[in-house]
Each structure stands twice: as C-alpha cells, then as structure tokens.
Amino acid sequence: MEDMNKATAVANPNIAFIKYWGKAHEALNLPANPSLSMNLAGLTTVTTVEFRPGLAADSVVIDGGPAQDQARQRVVAHLDRVRALARTDRRALVASRNDFPAGTGLASSASAFAALSLAASRAAGLVLDEGALSRLARWASGSACRSVVGGFALWEGDDDETSFAHQVAPPSFWDLRDLVAIVGREHKGVGSQQGHGLAATSPLHAARLEAVPGLLARALDAVQGRDLATLGPVVEADALAMHGVMMTSRPSLLYWLPATVAVLQAVRAWRKAGMDVFFTLDAGPNVHCLCEAARADEVEGRLRRVPGVLDVLASGPGGSVRLVDYDLF
Ligand code: DP6
Numbered sequence: 001m002e003d004m005n006k007a008t009a010v011a012n013p014n015i016a017f018i019k020y021w022g023k024a025h026e027a028l029n030l031p032a033n034p035s036l037s038m039n040l041a042g043l044t045t046v047t048t049v050e051f052r053p054g055l056a057a058d059s060v061v062i063d064g065g066p067a068q069d070q071a072r073q074r075v076v077a078h079l080d081r082v083r084a085l086a087r088t089d090r091r092a093l094v095a096s097r098n099d100f101p102a103g104t105g106l107a108s109s110a111s112a113f114a115a116l117s118l119a120a121s122r123a124a125g126l127v128l129d130e131g132a133l134s135r136l137a138r139w140a141s142g143s144a145c146r147s148v149v150g151g152f153a154l155w156e157g158d159d160d161e162t163s164f165a166h167q168v169a170p171p172s173f174w175d176l177r178d179l180v181a182i183v184g185r186e187h188k189g190v191g192s193q194q195g196h197g198l199a200a201t202s203p204l205h206a207a208r209l210e211a212v213p214g215l216l217a218r219a220l221d222a223v224q225g226r227d228l229a230t231l232g233p234v235v236e237a238d239a240l241a242m243h244g245v246m247m248t249s250r251p252s253l254l255y256w257l258p259a260t261v262a263v264l265q266a267v268r269a270w271r272k273a274g275m276d277v278f279f280t281l282d283a284g285p286n287v288h289c290l291c292e293a294a295r296a297d298e299v300e301g302r303l304r305r306v307p308g309v310l311d312v313l314a315s316g317p318g319g320s321v322r323l324v325d326y327d328l329f
Contacts, residue, residue, distance in 0.1 A: 005090075006050035007122035008327045011115035012039040012318030013108035014146045014153065015178050015280065015288050017223070017235045018216045019242045022199030022209075029142040030163050032199065033212045034156035036219050037146045039318030040178055041171065045111035047096040048327040049079075049119040055091035062096045074109075078116055078140040085136075086124035094120075095328035101311060106180070106286065109192075113137050113144035114321045122323065133321070134164035141193075150320030152223050171317035174226045177296040181303045182311040183259035184285040190253055192283040198249040208241040228292060232278030235290065239280040246283070255284050259308025263287040266306050275299070 014037040022032035060067040060075045067075060079092050096115065100106045117137040121128050128136065130149055138145035138155075145163075146153040151170040157163035190198075199205045215234050222231035246253040260281070267279045267289060277291040277299050291299045296314060303312045 004125070005052065005123055006048065006327060007119045008046065008048040008324050009115040009118035009122070009321055010044055010046050010324050011111040011118070011147050011321040012041060012150065013043050013045075013106070013111040014039045014143065014318075016143070016146070016282070017219050017231065017280065018212060018238050019282075020142050020155065021196065021242045021245060022205060023142070023196045025160075026197065028160050028163075029138050030160065031142055031155065032205075033209055034154065034216055035143075035146065036168070036216060036223070037143070037153050037155075038176060038178065039147060039150040039153070039171065039320075040315035041318035042313060042315030043098075043100050043106065043108070043111065043318075045096060045098050045108070045115045046324070046328060047094065047112070047115035047119045048329060049116065049123040050093045050329070051088065051090040051123050052093060053090055055093070058091045058094065060094045060096075063098060074140065075116065078113060079120055081136065081139055082117075082120040082124050082126070085121070086126050088124055092120065092123070093329065097328060101182075101313070106182075106313070108143075109141040110143040110147040113140035114147035116140070117144070117148065118321045118323065130320070131164050131166070134166075135160075138164060148321050151317055154220065167320070168220065169223060171319050173317075174223070175293040175316055176228070177291055177293055177299075178315045179289045179291070179296065179300050179303055180313040180315070181263045181287045181289060181306065181309045182313065183263065183287065183308050184257050185310065190283075195246065195249075195253055195283055198251070198253065199245055201250040202245040202248040204241070204245045204248050208238075208245055211241065212238070228276055228278070228290065232276065232290060235280050236278050243281065253283075255281070257285040257308070259306070260285045260287055262306050262308055263289070263303065266302070270299075270302065
C-alpha cells in the first residue's frame with residue numbers, strides 16, 4: 001500500500017518527430033507549433049515525492065546528490081504548482097534517479113518532469129486525469145507533457161486550458177525503434193530552455209512554422225499507417241528545419257559535432273543502398289536513428305562502427321508515466 005503522503009512514478013523521455021521549438025508564451029510553455037513524439041522505453045526516470053509535515057524546506061536529491069541551483073529551483077517551482085493545486089504548504093522530500101548512462105547529454109527534463117508531476121500530485125492527494133497531468137507537466141517543461149501520455153503523443157491546443165498532449169497510438173501499435181548514436185558527452189552550452197527564446201531571431205523560424213501543419217498531417221498519417229517510408233523523410237525535414245533555425249538564430253546555436261555529420265552522412269548512404277533508416281536530432285549533437293524492429297540490430301552494429309560514435313542506446317516505444325510500489329528513500 002502506498003503511503004498517504006508519498007508516491008513514486010516512472011517516466012520515459014521522448015523523441016519528437018515534429019519538433020517543439022519556440023514558444024508562444026514563455027512562462028506557460030505554450031509552444032509556437034504543435035508537436036508529435038514517441039516515448040523511449042529504454043530510458044527511464046524514477047522519482048519519489050513525500051510531503052512531510054514539519055519540514056522547513058524542500059529537499060531535492062538527483063542521482064544520489066543534492067540538486068544544484070537551477071535544477072533545484074525548477075523542481076521547487078513545480079512543487080509550488082502542485083502545492084497550489086492541492087492547497088497545502090507542506091514541504092517535500094524528492095529523490096530522482098535516471099538510468100541513462102552518465103554524461104550522455106541525454107538527461108531529460110521531459111521524463112524528469114513527467115515523473116515529478118505524477119509523483120508529486122499523488123503524494124499531495126490529487127488524482128488528475130491524463131490531460132490535467134499533461135498540462136501540469138507542461139508548465140515545468142513543454143516536452144514533459146508528451147512524456148506523460150506516452151506511446152505516440154500529439155501535443156496541441158491553443159491556450160493554457162487546452163494545450164496538452166494526448167496519445168495517438170499506444171506503444172504496442174508500432175514497434176518502431178530509436179537507436180541514439182552518442183557522439184558527445186559534454187554539456188550543451190545553450191540548453192533548450194534558453195534556445196526557445198532565440199527561435200524568433202532566426203529569419204527561418206517563420207518559414208519552418210509555415211511548413212509544420214503540412215508536415216504534421218503527413219507524420220500523423222504515417223504513424224497511423226505504420227509507414228516509416230513516409231514518416232522518415234518528414235521527420236528528417238523538420239529536424240533539419242529546426243537546426244536551420246538554431247544555426248541562424250542570433251546568437252547562432254550550432255549543436256553539431258564532426259561525428260554528428262558523419263552519422264547523418266552514413267544514414268543517408270545506408271538508405272541509398274536500400275535500408276530504411278532515418279535521423280532526427282534534439283538540441284544536442286547526438287543522432288536518433290529510426291528504423292523498423294527487424295533492422296534494429298543491423299543499424300546498431302553499423303552505427304557503432306561509424307568513427308566518433310561513443311555508444312548507441314536502443315529504445316522501442318515507451319508507455320505513459322506510471323506509479324510504482326517501491327520508493328527511492
Ligand atoms: C529540441 O521541453 O526542453 O527537444 O519547455 O523550455 O523545458 P522547455 O523546453 P524543452 O524543449 C525541447 C526541445 C527539443 C524538441 C522537442 O522535444 O520537441
């Protein structure tokens with residue numbers, strides 16, 4: 001049985017097929033455009049929250065150590081949102097653990113805030129429906145609203161009330177694989193939180209936003225038809241458009257390393273030789289390669305042989321955020 005004031009949740013990060021880049025409202029994380037993603041089963045964040053009477057301050061431990069500055073502030077700000085919803089002023093103990101290999105630059109705010117949203121809301125006695133939980137997670141980090149619903153997730157909506165994600169297909173619908181080629185372990189200079197604010201300084205931002213509705217419609221159809229040959233080119237097009245916006249922002253954001261380009265070229269060459277594999281990238285140098293399950297071992301082996309690839313992380317589609325009956329204390 002769960003403790004009244006304590007809950008533990010598990011969440012997966014997600015990879016966007018159509019990206020969220022740029023905000024219509026910064027404080028509320030309303031996106032400049034709708035986005036579509038798949039949760040990644042191979043990577044998890046586990047978070048326990050306990051609201052304990054008499055605590056003077058929140059305690060936040062991430063991967064075994066006290067959370068520092070900004071990371072701590074973001075967690076405390078999210079606990080404040082949950083406290084406001086639950087009308088409590090109790091402080092909390094929070095422990096969170098990621099199973100991502102250390103230093104891959106994959107540590108994800110999406111899985112972190114999806115898990116924190118479910119664990120904290122339950123620990124505070126709130127039972128939110130999926131939409132409300134997705135919306136709560138969005139306030140902490142936009143992409144986290146997609147991790148809440150899991151499987152293949154569409155985040156759309158026009159305002160604070162209606163902007164959250166819903167599932168367009170469960171993980172069992174399509175065993176699509178994502179092989180992440182890790183090419184850099186350094187912390188990125190400009191994180192996505194700051195990067196969003198620069199999108200509008202790029203002359204390409206408006207052009208990308210104009211293309212998104214058409215790309216999104218094709219991507220949705222392709223997911224619903226389990227059609228990688230259609231989905232893949234659309235996913236590549238939007239990832240490149242987003243990186244075009246990043247590169248042409250002022251200041252310019254250039255996330256690619258030489259090995260990033262080596263993987264992009266390799267993927268294109270394999271495709272030319274008849275293998276269905278497609279790439280996408282987030283705000284970092286690592287390359288996500290999408291293929292069917294039957295091709296995953298072959299693609300992983302090939303990626304490992306590309307010079308500069310340090311590791312490959314394999315995932316299928318992951319589920320929604322969920323409660324578990326153990327805790328991290
Ligand atoms: C490039 O969700 O990290 O991964 O809302 O400020 O927390 P905040 O941003 P975040 O942005 C993710 C950007 C991206 C694209 C995507 O996942 O859609």
